[in-house]
Amino acid sequence: MTILSSGTPALDVILARLPAGLREHLARARDKAVELAAMHGADPFKAGLAALSHDIARNMKGPDLLKMAKSYGLTPHPVEERVMVLLHGRVGAEILQRECGIDDRDVLEAVRWHSTFNRGLGSVAKIAFLADKLDHKKVSRYPFLERIERLAKDDLDVAVLSFLQEEMTAMMRDGKLIHPASIDGRNELLELQKSI
Ligand SMILES: [Fe+2]
């Protein structure tokens, strides 16, 4: 059994209630986030905490996520109303802030947008996004992970952009809805690459 300790008792209680497979994913994501933070001069505590807590709402059912988002005063985007699982980052960030007393903006934005990404995110959020995706158990879902992992060692932006391009191409091919935050995030990274 993977025992996760965040240093915040209320969060530890929530983590302990998660299914074993999810706890193991969070432990792997935390380790990867700390490793990436060290490589890129980011705060390892914030990156580790964001990655450790990014999926605290992941095991909630879609309709419950929607209900909870509304009870927190969030306005779900029409895409989130159709693909309710996309709300687990926004709802998770609210739980972290309201129930665990975590107020760090970098950690909260990292959890909020770990699923879709978004524009205007800092390095902690980029690291948490990549640490979630670079879980080796996701190789069958994302066959291009090894390449993203190599890119992530050199440049977080290039790695995130490359991941988004791959994922969005596959989603368009499969006729899936794409969250506008992903499009905004990709556009920003693309502009950044062009301006270098
Ligand atoms: Fe997630």
Ligand SMILES: [Fe+2]
């Ligand atoms: Fe995750």
